[in-house]
Amino acid sequence: MKKEDEYDNFEEWEADSHFLDEKDWKGLVIYRRRKAEINPNDQYDQFKLGEAYVLNKEYEKAISFLSALHQKYANDQNIQYSLLDALFAIGKDETVIDWIIRPTVLRLSGEILDYCYNFLRTKRKPRTVYDLYLELYMEGYLAFDEDQLMDFLHSDNRFIFTGHDARSYDCFVTVNRKKCSVRD
Known part of the structure; x- marks a missing residue:
């Protein structure tokens, strides 16, 4: 029973x-x-x-x-x-x-910045930081969250942000197409 x-x-x-x-x-x-x-x-x-x-x-x-x-x-x-x-x-x-x-464990590093830059430079339209996070998720375990990624991307002048900066799913990012050195 x-x-x-x-x-x-x-x-x-x-x-x-x-x-x-x-x-x-x-x-x-x-x-x-x-x-x-x-x-x-x-x-x-x-x-x-x-x-x-x-x-x-x-x-x-x-x-x-x-x-x-x-x-x-x-x-x-x-x-x-x-x-x-x-x-x-x-x-x-x-x-x-x-x-x-x-x-594979991914941590915030220069390699992550370069990955995001190389991904975005092939895109015509900006992507949300959350979209970038999901793209990275396909590469391995992320030892950071999307807000930490957004803060980290802000440290690199190769990226331009639009939208609402406080939330990763409302913050759009694209690459600075003007000549700039890698990770100034």
């Missing part, structure tokens, strides 16, 4: 979404732990439990759980990135993990 609880009448995504919308991280951990126990060989359910530990700020538990998962599913970027989220949250970096497949 199947044990029923208050979430049995939900479709799977609805229960998960309910906890996320309510920011009920403890409830999310309980719900996802139950799913992971029911489906011990389901890679996605296992990852989701590790992610719930991160959201609930159980970073050490997340690191332990996700490290073991990484050993089994080394190429799963979701597992890698959640593991990095937990590590960075407690002030550690990626070097403390014995990675089977090491994720």
